[in-house]
Amino acid sequence: MPETGGTPEPARPGTGPGSGPGPGTVADAPRGNWVDLYAPARARPYLRLSRADRPIGTWLLLLPCWWGVALAAAGDPAGWGWWDLWVVLGCGLGAMLMRGAGCTWNDITDRDFDAAVARTRSRPLPSGQVTLRGAVAWMVAQALVAGLILLTFPQLAIMLGVGSLALVAVYPFAKRFTWWPQVFLGLAFNWGALLAYAAHDGRAGWPALLAWLGGIAWTLFYDTIYAHQDKEDDALIGVRSTARLFGDRTVAWLRGFMAVSVLLLMLAVLLAAQGVAAMVAGLAGVWIFGAHLGWQLARLDIDDPANCLWLFRSNRDAGLILALFLAVAAAL
Template identity: 50%
Template structure:
């Protein structure tokens, strides 16, 4: 099914420096690991965080979230993020070859054939399906409902300046699946978390998209970075502000206490630092700020977990 390329594999433009993919992975696997973005793990974290947040949110007071569920969502996020990126690269292969940052991706670089990429996509989807089948019938139904969003995403940049909003709809679906996996139902709290997460994604992916604005203009690809331009900081204030409001609302709906709200204050500080530091003319700074959302996710997750475990301060 797969074509094993034995040539030297080029390092993707925005890969993590010193990634294990280029140091330790077998040479024949490297193009496929690149295709799944294993050399750029931030996307997996960003897909995983809404899942873990909602699992923690649904956990009973005084208990730690199920380690099995956390592990299942970690594996599922790794597989489905890789599958999504593989699908995206197949659809966007002609665009990627014209953009400086993406022309080193495996398909435009000639390291993986389109046929082999489709085979690898199926393999990753099967792993994701195996994970989903362990989450309960209601959660399975909720998870499967996201497939149309995933399928449509690569085409959004062709028809709207807000593909980042569609990415938000897709990437935060785990906020619904995680809660459903624990409780077998959905309440208002995970729905608010999901809606708030859309604005979080709008913020961080707008920052990320500023790396490609020149190339996007040249080839006719749309993005929120192009739509906002010099008004990006103002846009981020709106996006992150709405997300913070959603986090506070979630806390009220879930009867969370002072520890959680203290964590929200630190989360707000983190978002404020992102807004203050962003420089849309510097791809390096944009990538650094984008990656910092891994740490942001830990702040929110630990705020929920610790608040559930530790009695109220008052």
């Protein structure tokens, strides 16, 4: 599977990307990313604050949105409509902006922790590239533009979008009081399945709820892999995570999250699909999605940070495969 984030597939598992060229680059950004190479110098620290140099997070926030609108269209006898094209595009823009605002908020709250962790001390705030006041202004600007996009959606979708702000606000603090901060990330990152489903025609539905829950299990899968990169530093500074909680039992836990995610997504398809062809297409997407997660488990080395980062990024492909098959199911 190709590595995500705009870099070529590594020659072998465990061969992760290095830092980009030039001063101010972030240690875990993909080599040769567009921010380091092409963005104006004055804009680079703010784009790095928004993780524009690491687009995988935007994909992981966006893909449940596309699942949601596709499930809504699959359950609508009329199928896809022109309005759904704006929902797809609007969610894409909103995901970039809100992921940027959320990452900025995360870095504001975690600036002291980030300064103590090798992988994150090169980020704009702990490295001094951006001031705290500048980071707050940048966060507000991104959120306001995202809010303008949200206002074009139906009322229920707007209410869901506003409600998601509470999840975004709480997430950075979760690792301070629970061993399960990945649950809070999952609650927030998969909220788009509910929002985009409602954006299709202004209604809620069980397929959206099941997709949201299935997405949370998926987030527990991929973000536990991600958290294994920092487990030694996290132990030193007292940050909690499922990676530290599971330890050597990680693969068994991940296998369980994979099974729960696949089961819930299958139920979402069965409730949404109109007709046998649509059902088969949707279920095929879920099965291939599950096979991709199994592929990751077969290659996982929790003691190799580069391997963990590589596999974490590959989840873009898993979620995109499912989104494409759900889109076909809606068309059928």
